[in-house]
Amino acid sequence: MNSQTQLIGLIGHPVSHSKSPEMHNGMFAKLDLNYVYLAFDVPPSHLKEAIEGMKALKIKGFNVTIPHKVEVMKYLDQVSEEAKQIGAVNTIVNDEGRLIGYNTDGIGYLRSLIEETGVQLKGKRVLILGAGGAARAIGYTIANSPIGQLTIINRDQNKAHILRKSLEQYTKTDVLSIEQMEKGVKEADIIVNTTSIGMAPNIDQSLIKKEWIQPNHLVSDIIYNPLETKLIQEARSQGAQVHSGLGMFIYQGVIAFEKWTGITPDPSYMRLKVIESIKEKGRNTC
Ligand code: NAP
Numbered sequence: 001m002n003s004q005t006q007l008i009g010l011i012g013h014p015v016s017h018s019k020s021p022e023m024h025n026g027m028f029a030k031l032d033l034n035y036v037y038l039a040f041d042v043p044p045s046h047l048k049e050a051i052e053g054m055k056a057l058k059i060k061g062f063n064v065t066i067p068h069k070v071e072v073m074k075y076l077d078q079v080s081e082e083a084k085q086i087g088a089v090n091t092i093v094n095d096e097g098r099l100i101g102y103n104t105d106g107i108g109y110l111r112s113l114i115e116e117t118g119v120q121l122k123g124k125r126v127l128i129l130g131a132g133g134a135a136r137a138i139g140y141t142i143a144n145s146p147i148g149q150l151t152i153i154n155r156d157q158n159k160a161h162i163l164r165k166s167l168e169q170y171t172k173t174d175v176l177s178i179e180q181m182e183k184g185v186k187e188a189d190i191i192v193n194t195t196s197i198g199m200a201p202n203i204d205q206s207l208i209k210k211e212w213i214q215p216n217h218l219v220s221d222i223i224y225n226p227l228e229t230k231l232i233q234e235a236r237s238q239g240a241q242v243h244s245g246l247g248m249f250i251y252q253g254v255i256a257f258e259k260w261t262g263i264t265p266d267p268s269y270m271r272l273k274v275i276e277s278i279k280e281k282g283r284n285t286c
Contacts, residue, residue, distance in 0.1 A: 007057070008037045008260055011050055011072075012065030015039040019274045020063055023253050026273035027265045035060070035261065044071065051075040054094060061260040062092040064101075069133060076101040085166070086140045088133055091256040104255040105134065105248070106141030109222065111255075112247030119190065119218055119241075123148040127184050129207055130194035131159040134222055138194055139163055143170035151176055153184050155195075178207075185212040193221040198229035206231040215239035222248050227278070246271065 010020050016039070024037035042050045047068055052075075054062060064072050069088035073079050076092065079101040083089045089101035113119060124147045128135055131154035143150055150173045154160035160175045167173045176184045185191060185208055197205050203226050213219060219235035224245035232242045250271050257265045 004034070006035045006060040006260075008035060008061045008063075009054070009059055010037070010039040010063040010065060011042045011047070011068055012039075013041055013043050013067060015041050015065065018065070019249070019277050020253060022277040023250070023270045023273050024257060027257060027270055030269055031263065031265070033261060033263070042068070044068070047071055048075055051099065054092070055097060055099065058094065058097075060094055061256070063256060064090050064092065066133075073101060075099070082106070082140065086137045088136065090252065091259060093259050102256075102259060103137055104252040104259075106137035106139075108250075108252030108255055109138045109248040110141045110145065112251045113220060113243055115251075116247050117218060117220075117241055117243050121190075122146045124189040125149045125151070125187060126190045126192065127151045127153065127188035128192050128194060129153050129197075131156065131163045132194065135194040136163060136166075138192060138222070139167050140170075142192075143167040143173065147171055147190075149173075151184055151188065153178055153181060181207065182209070182212050185217075186214075188217070190218045190220065193219075193223070193229070193231055196223070198231055199223045200225045204230060206234065208234075210234040210238060213238040213240050217241070218243065221245055224249055225278070227275075246274065250274065 010018055018039050021037050021039055028035040069090055073089050077098045083101050083103035086103045088103055091102045091104050093100045126142055126147050128139055131152060150171050152160045152163055153176050155178055157177060164173045164175050197207050213235050217240040219240050220243040221229045221231050222245040223229050228244055232244050235242050250267050253270060254265055254267050
């Protein structure tokens with residue numbers, strides 16, 4: 001064991017429903033690592049001081065969540081190329097006084113998708129629903145994989161075009177309107193919902209009509225509250241392969257854990273800890 005306890009923090013506003021403390025503290029305990037993970041509710045007016053405090057107190061690492069993922073970048077010494085391209089940081093490592101920002105959301109999503117479904121991405125046509133923060137992270141990562149084509153549909157079409165412009169340097173990318181959803185679904189191999197449609201408490205909502213989904217589709221929804229959305233349930237009933245959002249949350253945490261500690265954690269144990277916590281408290285957030 002290390003002689004001095006290392007602190008990892010989550011900064012966001014709010015943070016009270018996060019499952020990250022249970023997930024990381026459970027893993028630290030299982031591996032007998034002398035680390036502790038705490039959530040700090042930091043309003044935007046105190047973000048700068050929180051980051052200065054991280055340096056002053058030699059806090060080893062932070063996770064960063066809404067609303068600080070973009071703003072925090074200007075207080076860091078270095079930002080990874082991936083996080084720069086995505087335009088957001090969700091993980092900070094304090095490397096002996098130098099604060100380095102990363103984004104583990106996109107790569108966490110991709111690792112979970114591949115490990116849980118076994119999908120071969122080469123040449124696949126991918127439809128992303130949404131153009132918010134999660135769509136930017138997933139879009140960047142998936143556009144840099146060997147897929148054949150990316151289509152974006154978002155309620156606010158301007159945001160979809162901004163995302164398209166940032167991704168078309170990596171893969172063929174286009175935008176469809178929300179009215180063209182049926183066409184987008186029918187022409188896709190993989191459909192990824194990154195919008196908040198279907199999230200609790202609005203669990204009876206889906207952007208896609210059940211009958212548009214075919215057995216050859218892979219339907220992925222990054223929401224994990226509920227653990228299975230209406231979209232995932234309907235896709236399964238149509239015979240499609242499905243992938244739900246918990247894996248993304250687990251793997252973004254796995255990659256952050258590796259960056260802070262240099263140790264590879266056990267994803268299935270982290271998943272168990274999160275599911276236990278969801279069952280205990282009945283609420284969750286990223
Ligand atoms: P965000 O930046 O606020 O983006 C929200 C997206 O949802 C936007 O594309 C927005 O469209 C769309 N949307 C919201 N309400 C809508 C409606 N009524 N009709 C159509 N589209 C609507 O949020 P985010 O950070 O990307 O998160 C999105 C979801 O992903 C949340 O449910 C979050 O919990 C989940 N998430 C999961 C993980 C994980 O680890 N599994 C990680 C991150 C996020 P407009 O642009 O038109 O407003």
